[in-house]
Amino acid sequence: xxxxxxxxxxxxxxxxxxxxxxxxxxxxxxxxxxxxxxxxxxxxxxxxxxxxxxxxxxxxxxxxxxxxxxxxxxxxxxxxxxxxxxxxxxxxxxxxxxxxxxxxxxxxxxxxxxxxxxxxxxxxxxxxxxxxxxxxxxxxxxxxxxxxxxxxxxxxxxxxxxxxxxxxxxxxxxxxxxxxxxxxxxxxxxxxxxxxxxxxxxxxxxxxxxxxxxxxxxxx
Numbered sequence: 001x002x003x004x005x006x007x008x009x010x011x012x013x014x015x016x017x018x019x020x021x022x023x024x025x026x027x028x029x030x031x032x033x034x035x036x037x038x039x040x041x042x043x044x045x046x047x048x049x050x051x052x053x054x055x056x057x058x059x060x061x062x063x064x065x066x067x068x069x070x071x072x073x074x075x076x077x078x079x080x081x082x083x084x085x086x087x088x089x090x091x092x093x094x095x096x097x098x099x100x101x102x103x104x105x106x107x108x109x110x111x112x113x114x115x116x117x118x119x120x121x122x123x124x125x126x127x128x129x130x131x132x133x134x135x136x137x138x139x140x141x142x143x144x145x146x147x148x149x150x151x152x153x154x155x156x157x158x159x160x161x162x163x164x165x166x167x168x169x170x171x172x173x174x175x176x177x178x179x180x181x182x183x184x185x186x187x188x189x190x191x192x193x194x195x196x197x198x199x200x201x202x203x204x205x206x207x208x209x210x211x212x213x214x215x216x217x218x219x220x
Contacts, residue, residue, distance in 0.1 A: 007088075030048050030052040031048075031052075067191060123156070196209075
């Protein structure tokens, strides 16, 4: 997940060598003429197969939306992504040497007003111990996904909060999809549900927002 995230951002930086406004969606970024000009169309086609199209492996969306359990992504896919990313670096180096261009990286977003973010009490080790016990009993957590939650707690204890957040965000979506499928009595949609849609495909009202309540559904 971290690799696909970093790769997407890096490709956006490369796009801006030639283009003016980076596409918002990864699929549009991979389909751009700007990246094909830098890396070649054949290389971009390989990237599309791995991370950019529902017709391919679509690893980026499968992982980031919490569809894959820990055992469902073979190590060979990870190895291929690492080698592919390294290869992109070599191609970019050659392109920059030939064009005399300089790659500029966009600034990261910083959370400047941290005092406004401190709205939760400190999580003590006693609370974490309770969470470890609750995780094994919670109906919200799919048993097959439990290893992700266990690793998230390990990352939290190690103060690797970004890694913890990455894991928890994907599993939050997975859990909500499970609740969505249960409330709306559509178990077959567990792997396809658009959980925030106001209505289902048959026109019925989505019961998830009503179940969670308005405060939980507020989006800025």
